[in-house]
Amino acid sequence: MTDMSDLVQKHDVIVEDLEYGKVGDTPLLARFYRPRGVTGFTSVVDVHGGAWVATDRLQNAAIDQVIAAAGTAVLALDFRLAPASPYPASVADINLGIRWLKANIARWGGDASRVGGLGTSSGGHQLWLNVLRPRDPRYTAHKLAGADHVDASLGFVVVCWPISDPVARYRMARATGNERLVKNHDAFFLNEATMAEANPQAILESGEAGSLPPALLIQGTADANVTPDMADRFVAAYAKAGGRITLRKFEGEPHTFISLNPTKPASVEALSLITEFIRKQTR
Template sequence: MGRTDPQRHDTATEEVVYLDHADGPLLARLHLPQGPGPFPLLAEVHGGAWCRGDRHDEERLNQALAQRGIAVAALDFRMPPRAGYPASLADIHFGLRWLKQQAARWHCLPRIGLMGLSSGAHQAVLAAMRPHDARYAALPLSGADAGVACVVACWPVIDPLGRYRYALQWQASDRPRPEAIDRVIPDHLKYWGSEDAMAEGSPLRALQRGEAAALPPLLALQGDQDLVHPRAHLEAFAAAYRQAGGALDLRWFEGEAEGFVNKKPEAPSTARAIDAIARFVHGQIGTAR
């Protein structure tokens, strides 16, 4: 059982294999509010510049949401060196379809949302915008589609090519820079392989190209002192998403840098961010609060 709070739900955690590849299984870690439900369900995609991390990374955030009556399924997915783009999108796409089919098992509503952090937020947005992409739907599972009711994007790498070039320019300068700037450059190349792939898989550039896209309601959160995820990229994406007809709520958190929800769990801004996510998800999917 998770932590008990008189104002919150008790929670339980379980792990299941959601996809079994020939080279090994992929697991989903379920954070489940206890009660009759039905509860909203979020698939969660961890960060790590597409190359690092696993389903345990956002444990604190996912537990906090479960205590607020939202079931969260944290997905593992293939990463380099096992596989690069678009393999992780195929895994996430399959995971969304699988979770819809399994939702009743955990007293959840069949309409699900998608949440990601950093590179995970990039993948969440891209998967949501392209639910019918044949490459992403390559793993067969009949009976459900990959469309989502909403997306939560926490400090997304919303333009991989733009962020890659931004990091290269900063590395080439004499200015002090966050350690992450040096680390993400090789990760971009490991996952994407080329700048052309980075451009093709950029949610911002897809909208700017006029690509047809699904546009579920989207909540984006980022610290206004985040130097790893350029503010201009997210503002441009928000404008393009709204221009295309999507509803997007963009929240800036004053004085906060990248990853503040994980790095500063007791900060008031973190509590506000978690509450904003919970209100958004309950409002978009439904509630058994």
């Protein structure tokens, strides 16, 4: 069984906050984790969850720290949240964050050709939209000075408990009386028609998506925040569309199980899978 000894830090990690853009006069901040004394490293953009309305760049700190200690830099983004900023505002902020990292990572010694993404829960949904539509004009609304040639395409993707079918999740929340989730869907999407348009599952099934990067999907089987078949259906659609994707289920684990307890055996195993997946994509 995997234990904490498998995740002994190989590198010291430098952590700093920086600004990757602005919306009006409001800065868009990120926490940047990078391995000390390493050059030519791979990088990952981290998109946090919070049902589109809550949390920030620190939510996945336990995951980000492990990834960085294994030799991969992580840029954990803040972005605008609903209800103040409904769809597609946050997706555009994330698109900018991806492009900013690709355009700037060489300043710290990173390899701009080796950039991937990490998304959790609603962050997985927003990351999927940028993976499937990296050049959508709504998502590329923020200009990046001196980097018009850089797009938001990614070399690989890790998603943990993603909301890959927001329509199915919305209907489940309504059917089970989960008013918190219903309210959050309404705050971000405003209506079900927008949910259907911004639906990664439907985008894949429609044939709209282009080139698909290798992906790893982590899912607990006791996750009450997704429909029981959501991960299976998405993986099937991704593979049918030509993508290479690995699904790893963790028996009895709930939503956000790594963040809830990063030292429990299932979390340690999942973190080991994530770091090994990243390593294999970039060797």
